Structures are given as structure tokens and as C-alpha cells.
Amino acid sequence: MIRFSNVTKVYGKDTVALERLNLEIDAGEFVFLVGASGSGKSTMVRLILKEMEPSAGAIFVNGTRLSSVPRRRIPRLRRDIGCVFQDFKLLPNKTAAENVAYAMEVTGQRRRVIQTKVPQILDLVGLSGKMDKFPEMLSGGEQQRVSIARAFVSQPPILVADEPTGNLDPNTSVGIMQLLHRINRTGTTVVVATHDREMVDVMRKRVVALEEGRIVRDKVKGAYADEV
Amino acid sequence: MRFNLGFFLSEAFKNIRLNLLMSITAVTTTFICILVFGVGLLVSSHVEGIIGSVREDVSVEVFMPGRGEEEVMALEEKANGWEEVASVDRISEEQALAAFKDTFREQPELYENLDRGVLPPSLQIQLTDPDMADEVAGKLKAEGFTEENLSYPQQTIQRLNSVTSYMIWGLYAATVLFLIASVLLISNAIRLSIFARRKEIEVMKLVGASDSFVRTPFVLEGLIQGLLGAGLAALTVVWLNFLFVDWSQEALTFVPISGTSVSTASVLLVLVVVGVAIGVGGSFLSVTRFLRKI
Numbered sequence: 073m074i075r076f077s078n079v080t081k082v083y084g085k086d087t088v089a090l091e092r093l094n095l096e097i098d099a100g101e102f103v104f105l106v107g108a109s110g111s112g113k114s115t116m117v118r119l120i121l122k123e124m125e126p127s128a129g130a131i132f133v134n135g136t137r138l139s140s141v142p143r144r145r146i147p148r149l150r151r152d153i154g155c156v157f158q159d160f161k162l163l164p165n166k167t168a169a170e171n172v173a174y175a176m177e178v179t180g181q182r183r184r185v186i187q188t189k190v191p192q193i194l195d196l197v198g199l200s201g202k203m204d205k206f207p208e209m210l211s212g213g214e215q216q217r218v219s220i221a222r223a224f225v226s227q228p229p230i231l232v233a234d235e236p237t238g239n240l241d242p243n244t245s246v247g248i249m250q251l252l253h254r255i256n257r258t259g260t261t262v263v264v265a266t267h268d269r270e271m272v273d274v275m276r277k278r279v280v281a282l283e284e285g286r287i288v289r290d291k292v293k294g295a296y297a298d299e300v
Numbered sequence: 301m302r303f304n305l306g307f308f309l310s311e312a313f314k315n316i317r318l319n320l321l322m323s324i325t326a327v328t329t330t331f332i333c334i335l336v337f338g339v340g341l342l343v344s345s346h347v348e349g350i351i352g353s354v355r356e357d358v359s360v361e362v363f364m365p366g367r368g369e370e371e372v373m374a375l376e377e378k379a380n381g382w383e384e385v386a387s388v389d390r391i392s393e394e395q396a397l398a399a400f401k402d403t404f405r406e407q408p409e410l411y412e413n414l415d416r417g418v419l420p421p422s423l424q425i426q427l428t429d430p431d432m433a434d435e436v437a438g439k440l441k442a443e444g445f446t447e448e449n450l451s452y453p454q455q456t457i458q459r460l461n462s463v464t465s466y467m468i469w470g471l472y473a474a475t476v477l478f479l480i481a482s483v484l485l486i487s488n489a490i491r492l493s494i495f496a497r498r499k500e501i502e503v504m505k506l507v508g509a510s511d512s513f514v515r516t517p518f519v520l521e522g523l524i525q526g527l528l529g530a531g532l533a534a535l536t537v538v539w540l541n542f543l544f545v546d547w548s549q550e551a552l553t554f555v556p557i558s559g560t561s562v563s564t565a566s567v568l569l570v571l572v573v574v575g576v577a578i579g580v581g582g583s584f585l586s587v588t589r590f591l592r593k594i
Contacts, residue, residue, distance in 0.1 A: 121506070144511070151508035161503045165318050177307055178509040222507060 073099040073230060073261045074120060079129035081115050081285075089115040091285040092129070097263060099229070102256045104272050105265040106296055107282035113265035116282075117234045120263070121155060122146055134229060151179055154223030154260075158235035160215040162207040168194060168218045169203040175222045193221045197251060213244035217251065224255055231255060233264045237271060245271055269296040312520035315497075322493040323525060326579075329489050330529025333482030334575045338537030338567065340475035342544070345562050347468055360427065360436050360452035362445055365420035372421050375443065379425055382439065384432035389424040396422065479574070487582035490522060494586050501590065515587045522583030523576060530575020534568045541567070 074097040081090040090112045097103050105113045118124055119131055122138050131138045134152055141149055162171050169190050176186045194203055197217040207215050216236060223231055233252065237245035249271050256262040266272065272279060272295060279294030280287055289298065316323045364372055372390060379388050391399070396419035397411070404410045427433060433452045440450060494501070504514045541562055 123506075147505070147508045147510040147513075150506065155506060161506060163500055163503055165314065165500070174504070174509075175507045177304070178504070178507060178513050180304070 073097055073101070073134060074263065075132040076116070076119075077130045077132070079119065079126045079131060081112075081119065081124075082127045088285050090119075090126070093285065093287060095280060095287060095290075097261060099261055100256070100259050102253070102262045102275075102277040103264070104275070104277055104279045104294075105263065105282060106267060106272055106279055108267065110284075111282040112285045113267075113282060114234055115285075117155075117232050117263070117265050120230075120232055121153060122149060147178070151226060152228050152230060154220075154226070154228045154231040156216070156219050156223050156231070156233035156236045158238035160207070160212075160219045160239075162215055162219055162222075164207055167204045167206055168199060168210065168214075168221075171207070171218055172222045172225050175225055179226060189225060193225045194218075196254075197221045198247075211244075212240050213247060216240060216244075216248055220248070220251055220255070224260070227258075228260065230261045230263070233262070233266075235266055235268075236264060237266065237268050242270065246274075249275060272296040308516045308520055311517035312524060315517060315521050316524065319493055319496070322489070322496065323521075326486065326489045326493065326522075326525045327529040329485050330482075330526055330575050330579065331533045333478065333485060333578075334530045334533035334571050335536055336478050337475060337482065337574065338533060338571050339540065340471060340478065341567065341570070342537060342541055342562060344468055344471045344475070346544075347471070349562070360425045360433055360440070360450065361422055362425065362440050363420045363422045363449045363451070364445075365449075367421065369421070372423065376423055378443075379423065379436075382436065384427055384429065384436050386426040386428045388426070391422045391424060393419060393421050396420070483578055483582065486526075486578050487586055490518075490579075490582045491586045491590075494518065494583075494590055498590065501587075505591075511588070511591050514591065515584065518583045518587045519580055522579035522581075524579075526576040526579020527572065529579075530572045533575065534571035537571060538564050538567060 074095075076093050076095040079090055079093045080088070082088050089110075093112070093116075095116075105116060107113055119126055119138075120133060122141060125139065133149070136149070138149075163174060166174060172190045172193060173186050176189065181189075191200065191203065194200055197220055199214060199217050199221070202210060202214060207218070210218065216239075220236075223233075231252070236252070237248055240248065245268060252262055252264060253275070276293045276295075278292050279289070279296065281289040281294075281296075362375075364375070369392075372392075376388050376390050379385055397414065400414075400419060401411050425436060427436060437450050437452055441447070501514055541564070545562075
């Protein structure tokens with residue numbers, strides 16, 4: 073589903089973020105990318121979203137080589153990848169429901185479809201009572217639920233999350249992770265970049281550990297750190 | 301993909317409402333710029349109207365100081381025979397003085413001591429074609445009159461042209477400069493409002509909005525603002541024109557200013573079209589430039 077082939081990313085002249093990285097993620101997998109700040113997790117997420125280009129190597133998403141996707145086709149690519157961020161990235165002038173609806177509007181969905189789908193998905197993330205609230209009136213956990221609802225409303229085959237619990241307290245984080253787990257069970261490939269040790273240890277999913285731009289460990293049903 | 305005008309329009313109006321101060325700035329800037337542009341347009345079309353009405357004056361006047369009545373009548377008969385001439389009016393010394401008195405009836409001191417005979421008799425020769433003025437003038441010179449005895453539109457136009465052509469070009473240049481300044485000012489206002497919303501645009505792109513999907517509400521916003529600012533400015537310009545024509549007909553009786561030299565409908569149209577074009581073009585370019593950066 074997602075494949076990194078010999079990917080190197082250098083920022084500026086000599087800041088190496090990723091070095092000759094190879095990784096393959098199959099359809100339906102749930103993968104944690106773990107590592108300290110600056111280990112290259114966010115770089116991988118941004119490369120998957122084609123927010124930037126690798127310095128060398130190739131990235132394949134859903135069978136498509138990203139470097140061959142022209143600029144004007146990027147929106148179509150992104151509609152297949154739901155994304156969730158540490159800072160939620162909600163539109164401040166839109167209510168929870170409007171934020172979710174926007175992701176459907178961009179794909180040209182009919183109004184009637186949007187009007188039935190949006191309440192369903194907000195109900196799924198447990199926000200049916202807060203549809204008409206603006207982001208600033210919601211707690212961090214609720215905002216992150218809205219952003220997950222938005223990422224998932226079009227049922228994309230892939231969902232990537234960059235530190236989704238980074239701004240949340242542990243209890244709220246558990247709820248968010250459970251939500252991502254539920255989404256994964258519908259068949260969606262989920263990639264979560266995080267340094268939330270507790271969460272990774274609880275979930276027991278595939279863990280890819282990064283250090284200075286290289287994969288130092290890749291373990292099915294792994295933990296955040298090496299187990300003794 | 302289906303073009304959802306309803307969604308884009310509601311987005312545009314919502315943006316205007318939420319960024320009200322920015323919208324007012326853009327509308328005000330457009331209003332002021334289009335107003336000044338419109339006034340420039342008014343002044344130049346009035347000046348052109350004046351020149352045009354002088355050009356249409358197809359008469360050649362020949363003054364005949366010291367000539368007797370028979371001589372004047374002889375020339376009148378002769379001139380009537382020329383093919384370029386439509387009609388000839390004879391103005392005697394008395395008529396000339398009467399006309400002079402009438403023109404300066406407010407300042408009787410000017411003619412108090414004038415005798416008849418100070419103003420020469422003259423012939424007013426109407427031409428069939430204004431371009432023939434030079435030839436008629438030539439024929440009159442052959443009759444023994446000098447350039448000083450003649451008054452005909454070619455002279456007026458030449459004199460007018462040398463003065464007004466600079467003026468008109470100056471006006472056009474000023475108008476064009478102002479238009480450029482308006483475009484820069486307005487696109488700067490739009491750029492500011494887009495910069496204030498750059499985070500939003502980035503988010504829109506991340507959830508898969510195409511460039512045109514992000515751009516359309518902004519362009520509609522520019523269209524609405526341009527329409528509002530330019531529409532108000534155009535109405536103001538037309539109103540100012542009415543005031544000016546009314547005033548000039550009382551205060552500037554010598555100057556042939558007419559209400560018809562400015563077509564209200566076309567002024568309205570030109571100003572609104574320019575305003576809307578600046579609004580639409582400005583927001584289109586600003587958003588596109590911003591979209592290329594992310």
C-alpha cells in the first residue's frame with residue numbers, strides 16, 4: 073500500500089532527515105512510526121502526502137509512484153489519504169459539521185449525500201451533540217475527533233496521523249487511539265507517527281523505530297523500546 | 301466535477317462577513333481609485349467635447365475694416381458663388397457693435413465710449429465641409445485680405461490643439477498612472493486578506509481541495525467587492541457630472557460644455573467593468589501566486 077524505496081531526504085545542504093530508507097506497509101496494516109524528535113517520522117508523513125519531494129529514491133502510494141504525479145493531480149492523491157495532525161488543522165471559521173463536510177465538498181459530493189454522511193461520522197467519533205460548535209469551543213480531544221472524522225469521512229484507503237495525541241492528556245489519547253483502531257478494522261491502512269510510548273506499548277501493533285533517518289527496528293506486535 | 305455555485309457563493313459571503321474590516325478596506329480602496337479614474341475620464345471627455353464642438357464650427361469669418369458697404373456686398377456675392385460655400389451672412393458695423401454690447405452687457409464700461417466704425421463689418425461664410433476652410437481662406441487672401449482679417453476654425457483648432465493636446469495627454473497619462481496605482485493598491489489589499497488566511501488555505505489543500513476549489517470563493521469575493529466599490533464610484537461620477545454640467549451652463553457660458561459629450565451609460569459600464577476586472581484579476585492572481593508557494 074505504501075512503499076519507500078531507498079528514500080533519502082536532505083534539508084538544506086547537509087541536514088539528513090532520511091537516509092536510504094526502505095519500508096513496505098501492506099493494505100490494512102496498523103503501523104507506528106516511533107523515534108525521538110528529528111528522527112524522520114514527520115518527514116515520512118509529509119513525503120507520503122507529497123507535501124515535498126524526496127532528494128533520492130521513490131515512494132509508492134496505492135501503486136502510484138509519487139514523483140510521477142503532476143502538481144494538479146495532487147488533490148486527487150490526497151483524497152485517498154486521510155490525514156490527522158498534532159495541531160488538528162481545523163478551519164476556524166467552520167463548525168465541526170462544516171469542517172467534516174468540507175472534505176466531502178472538495179470531491180464534489182452531492183449535498184444530500186453530505187447531509188446524511190456528516191452526522192453519521194460525527195456520531196461515530198462521539199460528537200453527535202457538538203456538530204454546530206466551532207473549533208475554539210471544543211476541547212483538544214474533541215477537536216482531534218473532528219479532524220479524524222474529516223480524515224475518514226470519504227473512507228480513504230489510507231489514514232496517516234502525525235503525533236495525533238501530542239497535544240492531549242493520556243485519558244483522551246486512549247480514546248483517540250481506540251478510534252484509529254476502529255478505523256483500521258474497517259480495512260483502512262493506518263500509519264501513526266508518535267513518540268507516545270504508553271500508547272504504543274498498549275496497542276501492540278507493528279512498530280517501526282527510526283533513529284537519525286534510518287530504521288533501527290521493525291517488529292510486528294512491538295513496543296516503543298526494545299524489550300529485554 | 302460538478303460546479304457548486306451555491307456552495308462557493310455562500311463561502312464567499314461568509315468570508316466577507318468574517319473578514320468585514322478587510323472587505324471594507326478593499327471596497328473603499330476600489331471606490332476611491334475608480335472615483336478618481338472616473339473623474340479623469342470625465343475631464344478628458346469634456347475637453348474632447350469642447351474641441352469637437354469647435355471643429356464642427358464650419359464658418360470662416362472675414363473682417364473688412366475700412367471697406368464700404370458696396371465692397372462688402374460685392375464680396376458677399378462673389379463668395380456665394382464659390383462651390384465650398386453653403387451660405388454667407390453679412391454683419392454690418394451696427395450689427396457688430398450690437399452683438400458686442402450684448403456679449404458684454406454685464407460690463408457696460410467696455411463699450412460706453414465705442415463709436416460705430418470701431419468694429420469692422422464682416423462676412424460670416426458657412427462652409428459645406430470644414431476641411432475646405434484653408435482653401436476658402438486662400439481665395440479670400442487672393443482678394444487682398446491678410447491672415448489678420450480672417451478667423452476660421454483651422455486657426456482655432458491649431459491654437460487649441462497646441463494647448464490642449466499636452467493637457468489631454470497629461471490627463472490620460474495621469475489616469476493610466478492612477479489606474480496602475482489602483483491595481484497595485486487593490487491587489488495589495490487582497491493579498492493581505494489572503495495572507496491572513498494562509499493557514500486555512502494550507503488546510504484546504506491538505507484535505508484534497510484543488511487549486512480552483514480554493515480559488516473560486518476568493519475570486520467571487522473579489523468580484524462582489526469590485527462590483528460594490530466600482531458601482532458606488534460610478535454612480536458618484538455620474539452624479540458629479542450632472543452637477544458639473546448644470547453649474548457650467550450657468551457659470552461658463554462661453555465654453556461649449558454639453559451634457560451629451562459624456563454618455564452616462566458608457567461611463568457607468570466602463571467604470572464598473574474596470575472595477576470588477578481589478579477585483580477578479582487581483583484576487584485570482586494573488587491566490588494563484590500563493591497556491592504556487594505551498
